[in-house]
Amino acid sequence: MEVKNKIDETGHERLVRCGIRPSVQRLAVMNYLMENRVHPTVDKIFSDLYPSMPTLSRTTVYNTLKLLVESGAAIMLTIDEKNTRFDADTKPHTHFMCNKCGAVIDLNINPPILRGNYIDECEILNSELFLYGYCPECANKNKN
Amino acid sequence: MEVKNKIDETGHERLVRCGIRPSVQRLAVMNYLMENRVHPTVDKIFSDLYPSMPTLSRTTVYNTLKLLVESGAAIMLTIDEKNTRFDADTKPHTHFMCNKCGAVIDLNINPPILRGNYIDECEILNSELFLYGYCPECANKNKN
DNA sequence: TTCTACTTTTGTAATGATTTCAAAAGTGAA
DNA sequence: TTCACTTTTGAAATCATTACAAAAGTAGAA
Numbered sequence: 001m002e003v004k005n006k007i008d009e010t011g012h013e014r015l016v017r018c019g020i021r022p023s024v025q026r027l028a029v030m031n032y033l034m035e036n037r038v039h040p041t042v043d044k045i046f047s048d049l050y051p052s053m054p055t056l057s058r059t060t061v062y063n064t065l066k067l068l069v070e071s072g073a074a075i076m077l078t079i080d081e082k083n084t085r086f087d088a089d090t091k092p093h094t095h096f097m098c099n100k101c102g103a104v105i106d107l108n109i110n111p112p113i114l115r116g117n118y119i120d121e122c123e124i125l126n127s128e129l130f131l132y133g134y135c136p137e138c139a140n141k142n143k144n
Numbered sequence: 145m146e147v148k149n150k151i152d153e154t155g156h157e158r159l160v161r162c163g164i165r166p167s168v169q170r171l172a173v174m175n176y177l178m179e180n181r182v183h184p185t186v187d188k189i190f191s192d193l194y195p196s197m198p199t200l201s202r203t204t205v206y207n208t209l210k211l212l213v214e215s216g217a218a219i220m221l222t223i224d225e226k227n228t229r230f231d232a233d234t235k236p237h238t239h240f241m242c243n244k245c246g247a248v249i250d251l252n253i254n255p256p257i258l259r260g261n262y263i264d265e266c267e268i269l270n271s272e273l274f275l276y277g278y279c280p281e282c283a284n285k286n287k288n
Numbered sequence: 289t290t291c292t293a294c295t296t297t298t299g300t301a302a303t304g305a306t307t308t309c310a311a312a313a314g315t316g317a318a
Numbered sequence: 319t320t321c322a323c324t325t326t327t328g329a330a331a332t333c334a335t336t337a338c339a340a341a342a343g344t345a346g347a348a
Contacts, residue, residue: 078224125278
């Protein structure tokens with residue numbers, strides 16, 4: 001079985017590879033994303049980093065995440081209607097969101113890779129497969 | 145070839161079938177969605193209906209769309225990061241958004257139907273396949 | 289080292305979508 | 319017609335995100 005979420009780069013290496021100058025703040029956000037694979041929201045990232053970086057600004061987190069996504073160092077997920085979420089895993093994979101607790105989880109099924117195809121004359125560049133339902137914990141609670 | 149977006153119900157029938165009392169405003173929103181299959185945003189729906197219903201409130205459009213989605217009379221799409229979009233077609237189908245002009249289009253490919261399956265112990269209730277790229281018009285413009 | 293130009297961060301204010309809420313209007317049955 | 323209930327309305331509040339300009343940081347040249 002494939003190792004899930006394997007990362008063979010440090011945050012610093014990822015930034016440099018993607019052409020991003022590694023400032024303290026950018027490194028903190030990049031490392032946070034690589035170490036916390038729960039698809040965190042902006043607010044989660046900010047409030048987790050803030051205690052150890054009390055001068056950190058929310059705007060910087062927004063700026064940095066935008067830069068990471070534009071440079072291909074992370075991806076943005078719109079699976080959660082309420083908040084944008086971010087993921088350091090840039091390889092195509094499938095996401096699941098629990099309707100009850102809101103957790104966003106990576107699933108071990110491959111999404112259809114359609115990049116480069118034309119469907120109904122539309123040129124496909126990328127695809128997202130989002131699944132919704134109950135996560136293992138909430139599915140169990142539901143049975144009782 | 146399958147007829148795309150075939151509708152065999154009136155807006156009134158759809159509301160009743162879904163257990164929604166058909167007020168003037170609800171009927172207007174339901175009919176608008178059934179007649180305008182472009183996955184409109186809340187604001188688009190409101191501003192198109194407003195001229196012929198000058199007492200209509202934006203809040204009513206929000207309330208009504210929420211009710212339609214909860215009752216299964218429409219679906220909500222998070223394909224567009226900026227605005228929630230709505231679709232009267234509740235059958236599983238695939239959506240495409242143009243990276244350039246922002247148009248959201250139905251595609252003639254079937255998304256994987258996973259309802260009822262368990263994947264990585266997650267109970268799947270529904271799925272969304274979102275594709276991004278260039279729509280026919282924008283793909284052509286790109287070539288010049 | 290100091291100067292200078294450039295990049296990045298910061299905090300506040302603005303924006304825009306959505307929700308809250310309570311009053312007003314509408315509806316339907318007795 | 320009254321009464322209880324549902325729905326609509328519009329204003330205010332909320333919340334995520336963006337704009338912006340000042341402050342801070344950085345790095346190379348003199």
